[in-house]
Amino acid sequence: MTKIGLLFPGQGAQEVGMGKALAEAGAAARRVFHAANEELGLELDRICFEGPAEELGRSDVAQPAILTMSVAALRAMGEAAGAPPPAAAAAGLSLGEYTALVAAEALDFRQAVRLVRYRGRFMQEACQANPGTMFSIIALEDAQVEEACRLARAQTGGGVWPANYNSPGQLVISGGKDAAAAAAELCTAMGARKTVELKVAGAFHTPLMQPAADMLAPMIEELDLRRPAFPIVANVSGRPTADPAEMRRLLIRQVTEPVRWVDCQRALVALGIGRCYEVGPGHVLRGLLKRTEEGCPCLGVSTPQDVAAYAESAAGSAN
DSSP: OOEEEEEEOOTTOOOTTTTHHHHHHOHHHHHHHHHHHHHHTSOHHHHHHHOOHHHHHSHHHHHHHHHHHHHHHHHHHHHHHTSOOOEEEEEESTTHHHHHHHHTTSSOHHHHHHHHHHHHHHHHHHHHHSOEEEEEEESOOHHHHHHHHHHHHHHHSSOEEEEEEEETTEEEEEEEHHHHHHHHHHHHHHTOSEEEEOOOSSOTTSGGGHHHHHHHHHHHHTOOOOOOSSOEEOTTTSSEEOOHHHHHHHHHHHTTSOBOHHHHHHHHHHTTEEEEEEESSOSHHHHHHHHHOTTSOEEEEOSHHHHHHHHHHHHHHHO
16 A cells, blocks of 8 residues: 655745635634634634735734645545545655644644744844845756855855755755855856746845744743654755653754755655545645655645545545
């Protein structure tokens, strides 16, 4: 029987209208949105379903919104199939790591949605205190991008570092505006096919986020974090873990350290995962997995039609 892995998106996947059809189609998804509204004292469902995009895009709204929509889709899968997806492992990109912990029953949804709202707020405050940006570097070796960042730091006196090792040939750098722009220019000179500045609030996954990590750390330490039902492949290490103490340390480090998503994807395949589901808004993770591990197919689950297709597949596998 094919082992199933779950993938959960991070900030940037949000889009106005997300989750509306799921909530209209099933009680399980509606319950998730209602629980988020209660926990946050916020009409999160209205913002997800109707926008405006500017409000949904704020870090302190986008992060709980994406987590909520992803969990709503996950619960809809369980409702349609009669049981939760029989996952053997999971991983989530940045914010998505919290969703993965909820999926593995290591973290209560209400705790998670409350925590990631603070996470988004703290990260936004750090962005305002230390303005920065991010660039996606296409078709250049990791070592060359790392060297470009080192040279840019020396040239500008500012900070820029690799932030997301997304797939072979795609690495995102992050840092102060001048240093990041200088590193992107160096990458172009080294032969990068393209460099694209991303529409983000600041320099995520770098030491410039240390103030956010410092504020978030005590809250993570107090989490009721349990042993997960299946391994979670951690962003920081790129390795599976099931130890709550280690998970806490990695969640804190994740704020200021790069996301090693290539390693995460390869670790899932090494665990025997033969099919993945990207659960939640967007489709970025499917594309990254195809470029990293082409032999491991990935299907998206974000609409009632996706949920129905999953349920049909699950029924076929059971028979």
